[in-house]
Amino acid sequence: MDSAAERLDSIRARIDAAHRRFGPPAERVELVAVSKTFSADEVRPFLEAGQRIFGENRVQEAAGKWPELRASYAGIELHLIGPLQTNKAREAVALFDVIETVDRDKLAGVLKTEMEKAGRQPRLLVQVNIGLEPQKAGIPPAEAVAFVKRCREVHGLTIDGLMGIPPEGVPAGPYFAQLAILAGETGATTLSMGMSADFETAIAMGATHVRVGSALFGHRPRP
Secondary structure, eight states: OOOHHHHHHHHHHHHHHHHHHHOSSOSOOEEEEEOTTOOHHHHHHHHHTTOOEEEESOHHHHHHHHHHHHHHSTTOEEEEOSOOOGGGHHHHHHHOSEEEEEOSHHHHHHHHHHHHHHTOOOEEEEEEOTTOOTTSOSBOHHHHHHHHHHHHHTSOOOEEEEEEOOOTTSOSHHHHHHHHHHHHHHTOSEEEOOOTTTHHHHHHTTOSEEEEOHHHHOSOOOO
């Protein structure tokens, strides 16, 4: 097994190569290392290798892992990439620097309240259910532009961009292209799309952030 540093270097080289090949619109593509289900000890080698942006699915898991790591490593940026329940919004606002999964009005309102109470402003992305899959969270594509507008004008939130996950087993490119069009229509500056199997395609379609887990950490432990 390659070391964490070698795996990290390999993924970064592929990101850089894809970005050079496809060029604009994204000036830079950031790697979000998806560390969900992996322990602090398994994450630490990637921190030692210089990675600072990580993604977690669950607030409770992240709360048990990241405060200690933040105390040891400067410059960590933590993204919530899993569904957020409103009763976890306060903890999420306190813990995460970016929340990528805003997907309903009730959550938008609660986040605004909790952000004001905490005096903290994590960056926010709207999750789009780009494949209209019933098992996945996210706002339907046809409602995304109007929802972003409501978040901004009704709830008073700053929405930086969009996040989406295409269906498995089909070419991802058309879904990424649709998400990029929606991002343009909302004036989004951040576009989080692409995972271990398809991040180079996502970069071709304008991703600014790619979420890579298994290609870095290996197969996830079964729950």
